[in-house]
Amino acid sequence: MKYHMENTEAFLRLSSVILLVLTALLVGLDHQTKFVFFAYRKASFDEVNALLVLVYVDAVVAGYNLVRLFGKCSMSAGLVKQNPQGSSLYLAWLSLLLDQIAVYVAFGANSAAFQASVIALTGISEFQWMKLCNKYSRFCLQMGGALSCGYLACLLLIFISFITAFNLFRLYSPKKLFLLKSISG
Template sequence: MNSLKREAALRIMNMLLLALTSCLIRFDSQTKVLFYTYKKTATFHVLDALYVLVWIDVAAAVYNFLQLITSYKMQRFATNRYLAWGIFLLDQAAAYTVFSATAAAVQGSMIAITGEKSFQWMKLCNRFTRFCFQIGGALICGYAATVLMVITASISAYSLFRFYSPKRFLVLKHK
């Protein structure tokens, strides 16, 4: 299996995990009746970090899809180091953005689990357990997607730095 097929397989797995993460978060909701008359619904709008994570995961999945399409169409440009720099920087930016959004969602979710007495925020997961478990599963999928994106960025780093000499820093190889 050559590196192009490996990268395509990683990008497809990235797209699937990112889409799964965003769908699990977006379509998760639970309604409880409080005090016999008041209905409270927990959705991803409760926590802004979850809302942002949905959109970042969708954008990263679209980015991986576009990279998958263009990698097959641009095989003849595999020797272009400027294109390799662009792909490397975009892969790095996508991986870091997805990681930071997932970490922010985990941090916000921990406050929903534990509450915060100094701000008088009550625990959300005591009442909405199914909602919290599904969000937890989605965040695990998000971290798995982050790991795969880091591996994909490592492959693009290899594709970039193979143009340069190993003996001298950032000097092009002679052909």
């Protein structure tokens, strides 16, 4: 079962890295230039701070998962020496904490970018912010695809976090957890 779980975790990490990199590339390379009101205007990701943060956050979370993936591969190949008990309890807690941070930060960045995209789609007349997606439709369509990839990556990160939590809590035995003495003694 442990072998299947390690393979599943590796597949999920690799898939999330691919989706996060795809999200960062789609957002970072997305731009569209149009002739609007007697001048050429360009819509790009760096005009909205939430999209700029999304590119950086997704790149960092993808890098973190890539490091974790290569760390697992090098441990299973025997390139890194493991301690006698398999994995340390402290490292398991650190892994869970870092995976949780990765999920929450990636989800927060995607949600902030989604909120900014909704404002660009609908506009806010009270602030005199006009709709941008009716003028820059290709830009908005590509941004929607990027946010979909980002949310799918967050879903995969949640499953990775479940696996990390399972790996942590199986290190605890019920006898140690409840300080029970062995009945067979």
